[in-house]
Amino acid sequence: MPRRATAVVAVLAAMTLAAGACSSTKPTGGGTASGAPSSAAPVSQTKFFNQADFDRQMAQRTIAPQGDPSTPWLQMIQPTMVDTSKYAKPGKKWHLCFSNAGLSNPWRVNGMTTMKAEVKLHPEISDFTVVDAESKDDKQISDLADLQTKNCDALIVAPNTTDALTPAVDRACQAGLPVVVFDRGVTTNCPVTFVHPIGGYAFGAADAEFIAQQVGRGGKVLALRILPGVDVLENRWAGAKVVFDKAGVNVVGVEFNNADPAKAKNIVSDYLQRFPDLKGVWLDAGFASIATVEAFQDAGKPPPALTGEDEQDFLELWKKDKLNAIASTYPTYQWRTAVIAATDILSGKQVPKEWVLPQPVITSDTLDQWLVPGMPPLFYSGCGCQKMPGFPKDWGGK
Amino acid sequence: MTTDELTTAVPTAAAPDRLRRLRSVPPIWLVLAVALAVIIWRDPSFAEPPSLMAFLKRCAPLLVAALGELFVIVSGEFDLSIGALMTACVVVAARVGDGDPTRTWWVIPLLLGLGVVVGLVNGLVTTLLRVPSFIATLGSMLVLNGATFLWTGGSPTGALADNLRRVGRSGITGLPVIGQLPWAVLVFVVVAVGATLLLHRTRFGHQVFAVGGGVRAATLSGVDVWRTRTAAFVLSALSAVIAAILLAGFAGLSQDAGAGYEFQAITTVVLAGAVLGGGRGSTVATVGGALTLQALFTLLNIFGYPKPLRDTAEGLLIIAAGAYTAYRARRSG
Numbered sequence: 001m002p003r004r005a006t007a008v009v010a011v012l013a014a015m016t017l018a019a020g021a022c023s024s025t026k027p028t029g030g031g032t033a034s035g036a037p038s039s040a041a042p043v044s045q046t047k048f049f050n051q052a053d054f055d056r057q058m059a060q061r062t063i064a065p066q067g068d069p070s071t072p073w074l075q076m077i078q079p080t081m082v083d084t085s086k087y088a089k090p091g092k093k094w095h096l097c098f099s100n101a102g103l104s105n106p107w108r109v110n111g112m113t114t115m116k117a118e119v120k121l122h123p124e125i126s127d128f129t130v131v132d133a134e135s136k137d138d139k140q141i142s143d144l145a146d147l148q149t150k151n152c153d154a155l156i157v158a159p160n161t162t163d164a165l166t167p168a169v170d171r172a173c174q175a176g177l178p179v180v181v182f183d184r185g186v187t188t189n190c191p192v193t194f195v196h197p198i199g200g201y202a203f204g205a206a207d208a209e210f211i212a213q214q215v216g217r218g219g220k221v222l223a224l225r226i227l228p229g230v231d232v233l234e235n236r237w238a239g240a241k242v243v244f245d246k247a248g249v250n251v252v253g254v255e256f257n258n259a260d261p262a263k264a265k266n267i268v269s270d271y272l273q274r275f276p277d278l279k280g281v282w283l284d285a286g287f288a289s290i291a292t293v294e295a296f297q298d299a300g301k302p303p304p305a306l307t308g309e310d311e312q313d314f315l316e317l318w319k320k321d322k323l324n325a326i327a328s329t330y331p332t333y334q335w336r337t338a339v340i341a342a343t344d345i346l347s348g349k350q351v352p353k354e355w356v357l358p359q360p361v362i363t364s365d366t367l368d369q370w371l372v373p374g375m376p377p378l379f380y381s382g383c384g385c386q387k388m389p390g391f392p393k394d395w396g397g398k
Numbered sequence: 399m400t401t402d403e404l405t406t407a408v409p410t411a412a413a414p415d416r417l418r419r420l421r422s423v424p425p426i427w428l429v430l431a432v433a434l435a436v437i438i439w440r441d442p443s444f445a446e447p448p449s450l451m452a453f454l455k456r457c458a459p460l461l462v463a464a465l466g467e468l469f470v471i472v473s474g475e476f477d478l479s480i481g482a483l484m485t486a487c488v489v490v491a492a493r494v495g496d497g498d499p500t501r502t503w504w505v506i507p508l509l510l511g512l513g514v515v516v517g518l519v520n521g522l523v524t525t526l527l528r529v530p531s532f533i534a535t536l537g538s539m540l541v542l543n544g545a546t547f548l549w550t551g552g553s554p555t556g557a558l559a560d561n562l563r564r565v566g567r568s569g570i571t572g573l574p575v576i577g578q579l580p581w582a583v584l585v586f587v588v589v590a591v592g593a594t595l596l597l598h599r600t601r602f603g604h605q606v607f608a609v610g611g612g613v614r615a616a617t618l619s620g621v622d623v624w625r626t627r628t629a630a631f632v633l634s635a636l637s638a639v640i641a642a643i644l645l646a647g648f649a650g651l652s653q654d655a656g657a658g659y660e661f662q663a664i665t666t667v668v669l670a671g672a673v674l675g676g677g678r679g680s681t682v683a684t685v686g687g688a689l690t691l692q693a694l695f696t697l698l699n700i701f702g703y704p705k706p707l708r709d710t711a712e713g714l715l716i717i718a719a720g721a722y723t724a725y726r727a728r729r730s731g
Contacts (some may be wrong), residue, residue: 061726105552105653106552106554106653109552109553259654260458260646260649261649261652261655262645262649264649265648265649266456267699270696273443274441274443290650294567298568313557313651377557377651378554378555378556378653379553396551396555
């Protein structure tokens with residue numbers, strides 16, 4: 001059973017919060033849909049923990065993805081291919097349409113840049129229409145309706161929230177358009193393919209395994225999260241918690257920084273005061289990693305074992321201060337994959353029903369491969385864009 | 399603390415009796431004392447001098463921003479643009495400074511210049527074009543936020559130079575008892591003393607109170623209303639710039655660094671007993687208000703309450719403070 005886990009990048013939470021006051025709908029947990037609990041679960045099933053999904057993601061981490069490792073945006077894990085011949089429109093110029101949830105954070109800005117560059121690589125795409133929902137569900141619902149009158153040949157959707165956009169995506173499918181969904185999911189089966197990296201459980205668990213190993217049994221760890229209630233962030237924490245519980249790590253606190261770096265720094269400083277022997281900080285997103293390091297440095301202590309993501313500023317600090325860190329990524333190359341999936345469908349090539357992309361983890365050993373000098377602080381190096389035309393300038397680099 | 403720091407510009411309110419004097423002590427200090435006591439009860443390490451210094455350091459940006467906002471509110475207006483201005487300052491400092499310490503000497507004046515321009519526009523649109531300040535500064539908030547977004551494309555570039563960040567991040571180290579005296583604390587002491595002298599001890603300060611107490615009366619007694627209010631807006635914007643530099647130092651580059659600061663600053667000023675509509679307010683109480691707000695946030699944090707509850711608490715506090723101020727105004731006639 002394909003399951004539609006919503007996949008929200010962590011940094012998105014920053015936007016959710018920033019836009020919290022004016023956004024129409026809150027992200028809700030709609031991710032844990034189907035699948036009976038498999039093994040004797042050590043952790044109870046909750047709204048944000050589904051044992052079957054957890055087990056599957058943990059397994060997918062170790063499966064070698066199909067395809068060339070040098071082009072991870074083309075790789076796929078455990079694909080079930082579906083026939084797309086009925087959508088094929090060979091020998092014609094295509095009009096590709098994209099309904100974007102928003103450009104509310106640097107991750108999405110980076111992804112959009114990458115996507116535009118990918119479109120340029122396909123001469124058969126004559127028109128590329130992008131509508132920005134400005135992080136509002138109601139706007140995206142009407143955007144999707146509008147796009148159906150625009151003679152699109154294929155529709156890419158990056159949903160703002162799962163539950164609110166599902167009916168709108170259903171209607172787009174009924175109009176006969178091939179639909180590609182990526183990033184966060186929807187709970188309908190109608191899109192031709194759903195592109196997403198492995199998922200939140202694997203993300204959180206991979207980071208937690210490193211932290212647990214660094215601090216040892218009984219070692220004190222602070223879990224610093226962005227905000228509660230967003231399913232992929234909840235999944236990351238749920239995944240980490242399983243690992244921490246199993247390893248006997250002493251999680252001294254679980255705090256929310258509300259996507260405010262000042263608050264993140266305050267929280268870490270407070271914990272350092274209360275627990276001078278705090279050894280590790282697990283973060284659900286790279287957003288507050290630098291603030292965490294600074295809180296330790298400003299307190300005159302060496303930085304702890306911590307987690308981050310593939311933002312340029314964190315990778316640079318990692319290298320400069322030789323941090324003891326790990327970084328699960330939620331790669332922006334999925335924005336490329338969405339376009340490629342659409343062109344595959346219009347060419348009549350088979351695509352996986354669920355296009356599960358690899359979810360690389362950066363370690364101190366692989367750091368140098370990820371660090372691209374001269375890029376702006378909020379560049380995401382998991383864009384797979386380093387060899388695209390226009391790089392590095394279009395991504396703000398020198 | 400004396401009564402003339404606290405009350406209105408109306409000089410006939412002088413000659414207070416003992417009871418009146420007691421009642422005019424802002425209750426904010428009591429609230430602060432209770433909040434601090436509960437924090438220390440939950441977390442005794444908070445009472446250690448280095449912790450208290452760290453607490454003051456994290457209060458500094460809000461304190462400075464609120465003191466600027468106080469001038470505008472006492473003069474009878476609002477400034478909703480300071481959060482957006484703070485964000486713009488952080489983003490501009492990173493982009494034009496590009497992490498180069500040699501540029502800091504002109505980056506700071508540039509930011510202050512930006513503050514003067516924003517303050518002048520807010521003030522002149524309010525006074526000369528007679529646009530209500532709520533609308534005028536809401537407009538400049540949207541303009542600044544939009545311009546910042548356009549300029550950065552949603553992803554700030556550049557970096558903040560180390561020497562620019564030092565003010566908000568480090569301090570004088572190796573001191574006895576407190577360990578480190580953060581620069582941010584020194585900055586806010588200087589700003590607080592300066593604001594107190596300016597608002598409560600100068601002719602300009604009296605004019606600010608007079609304008610807020612009643613435009614017509616102020617005009618008739620020879621106060622240049624538009625000039626006074628415009629100056630208040632400029633002071634507010636300049637405070638926001640200083641707050642932004644402290645915040646940038648403390649927390650680093652972020653595309654929504656100053657988000658929400660306008661409301662926190664207004665909350666602070668209202669908590670401190672200022673009257674929206676003008677004519678009443680005190681710098682010393684505003685310092686108390688900022689410390690109280692931050693203490694309450696710390697408290698909610700210690701109890702592990704999430705952000706929505708924090709917002710709810712802030713909202714309830716505003717209402718309670720407003721109700722108390724109104725009650726006090728009625729009692730004192």
